[in-house]
Amino acid sequence: MERRLKLQKEAEPEWARRISEHPGCEGVFSCLQCGACSGTCPLSIYMDFGPRRIIGLVREGFRTTALSSETIWLCASCYSCAVHCPRKIHVTDIMYTLKREAIEAKLYPRRLPIPVLAQEFYRAVRSRGKNPELWVVLRMALKSHPLILLSMIHTGWALLRTGRLSLHSEHSDGIAEIKRYLDLREVA
Amino acid sequence: MAPYCYFPGCSLRGTGIAYEESLLEVFRLLHLPIEELRDWNCCGATSYMSIDEGSACVLSARNLALAHKGHYRDIVAPCSACYLVLRKTQDYVERYPRIGRRVEESLGPGRLRVLNEVRVRHPLEVLYTDVGLAKIKAHAVRQWPGGKVACYYGCQMVRPYADGDPDHNPVRMDELMHAAGVPTVDFPLKTRCCGGTLTGTMPPVGLRLNEILLAEAHHRGADAMVTVCPLCQYNLDAYQADLRRRSKTFSEMPVFFFTQILGWALGSDPARLGLKRAISGRKQIAQWFPKQRAEVAAHV
Numbered sequence: 197m198e199r200r201l202k203l204q205k206e207a208e209p210e211w212a213r214r215i216s217e218h219p220g221c222e223g224v225f226s227c228l229q230c231g232a233c234s235g236t237c238p239l240s241i242y243m244d245f246g247p248r249r250i251i252g253l254v255r256e257g258f259r260t261t262a263l264s265s266e267t268i269w270l271c272a273s274c275y276s277c278a279v280h281c282p283r284k285i286h287v288t289d290i291m292y293t294l295k296r297e298a299i300e301a302k303l304y305p306r307r308l309p310i311p312v313l314a315q316e317f318y319r320a321v322r323s324r325g326k327n328p329e330l331w332v333v334l335r336m337a338l339k340s341h342p343l344i345l346l347s348m349i350h351t352g353w354a355l356l357r358t359g360r361l362s363l364h365s366e367h368s369d370g371i372a373e374i375k376r377y378l379d380l381r382e383v384a
Numbered sequence: 385m386a387p388y389c390y391f392p393g394c395s396l397r398g399t400g401i402a403y404e405e406s407l408l409e410v411f412r413l414l415h416l417p418i419e420e421l422r423d424w425n426c427c428g429a430t431s432y433m434s435i436d437e438g439s440a441c442v443l444s445a446r447n448l449a450l451a452h453k454g455h456y457r458d459i460v461a462p463c464s465a466c467y468l469v470l471r472k473t474q475d476y477v478e479r480y481p482r483i484g485r486r487v488e489e490s491l492g493p494g495r496l497r498v499l500n501e502v503r504v505r506h507p508l509e510v511l512y513t514d515v516g517l518a519k520i521k522a523h524a525v526r527q528w529p530g531g532k533v534a535c536y537y538g539c540q541m542v543r544p545y546a547d548g549d550p551d552h553n554p555v556r557m558d559e560l561m562h563a564a565g566v567p568t569v570d571f572p573l574k575t576r577c578c579g580g581t582l583t584g585t586m587p588p589v590g591l592r593l594n595e596i597l598l599a600e601a602h603h604r605g606a607d608a609m610v611t612v613c614p615l616c617q618y619n620l621d622a623y624q625a626d627l628r629r630r631s632k633t634f635s636e637m638p639v640f641f642f643t644q645i646l647g648w649a650l651g652s653d654p655a656r657l658g659l660k661r662a663i664s665g666r667k668q669i670a671q672w673f674p675k676q677r678a679e680v681a682a683h684v
Contacts (some may be wrong), residue, residue, distance in 0.1 A: 274539035
């Protein structure tokens with residue numbers, strides 16, 4: 197792995213402080229860097245940094261490095277780190293906060309389908325109030341790697357023949373109210 | 385007895401439909417009244433939380449408020465993601481004023497406090513606590529034909545909002561299985577993550593996580609796996625053909641919902657348990673439940 201020289205001068209400590217004010221992120225500065233989180237994480241071996249180093253990057257204020265990492269998107273939120281942390285840091289919630297910041301700053305890695313799925317899911321729920329599984333997966337594939345669809349044919353067929361693929365997309369009956377509730381964000 | 389409020393969530397209407405079928409059947413057999421929440425909406429799961437936390441809590445708060453309005457005491461969420469997000473919303477509106485304000489803006493003034501008056505329950509915990517092992521044992525009329533099972537709890541039902549069951553070593557599903565006369569194997573990976581949506585977004589990573597779970601269960605002598613979450617069941621069930629293609633030593637096994645097994649033990653008509661919806665281990669299923677054979681064949 198190539199390592200680039202990182203200058204402390206480029207760090208944004210003010211950003212780190214702002215992150216620590218988000219729900220669940222209050223513990224970020226009390227991290228011991230013990231590595232219990234990365235040790236228990238079933239996905240850390242596939243990550244570019246792993247949870248321990250992400251927390252290190254965040255509290256030093258290396259915003260761009262943390263937000264453009266793949267690590268935050270590989271987190272499947274199993275909360276193993278959060279319950280193992282000796283300082284009771286909600287590592288999973290820190291990952292969520294970084295995902296939101298990465299989307300807002302458009303820093304998420306473009307080649308990863310995971311942030312695409314999150315955004316498609318978000319859009320579908322906002323417009324229907326429910327998650328049409330098939331629709332969300334199709335849009336995720338078309339917008340990231342359309343070739344993924346080829347590998348999905350087999351599973352799709354298996355789901356179809358066992359009656360597990362809902363082809364019509366259901367709307368929540370309360371969709372008007374849901375839209376009103378969610379749109380308050382733009383006003384606030 | 386006040387009826388339980390059923391919150392299906394999106395998966396129990398699609399990939400996890402067998403969970404809904406078997407869950408409602410088990411509640412019927414045990415005479416537990418249960419009604420579906422009217423006008424419910426998606427819980428937001430992990431994805432919505434990754435984009436907008438405040439609105440994610442609004443989505444769940446709306447479901448909780450609807451349950452309260454319907455005079456329900458317990459809202460039963462079978463999907464682990466729904467269960468977690470509902471619990472998290474109750475926790476967050478109390479702990480973080482910023483989230484509380486955002487939710488109150490939508491629900492209306494003074495509506496915040498009702499959210500914590502409804503209890504969020506997982507059906508595993510309802511059957512364990514409200515029904516109890518003794519009653520399950522007394523009602524178990526049929527012998528399990530399927531050999532030993534590995535109980536897989538997954539992550540979001542036990543962490544971080546575990547209800548009395550230890551977050552890395554829960555035992556309640558094992559105890560329910562024993563009460564129903566179903567033998568289990570020791571399965572230490574019981575709360576190791578199945579990868580969630582990674583099977584779809586990053587197949588090499590997601591499939592590997594499931595291969596680890598299935599191989600471990602097999603080597604510990606399990607003939608089937610049992611789950612409590614639609615996403616875990618889907619991940620473990622739907623990709624076994626891919627795993628078999630990759631590894632010659634991989635052996636296929638059925639992956640059940642715990643309610644399918646309980647339903648069988650309680651004497652349900654097998655056709656009402658959604659057994660025909662299995663993707664993997666269909667041969668074993670046809671063998672174990674011969675009456676189902678014709679039906680299984682019709683779906684191949």
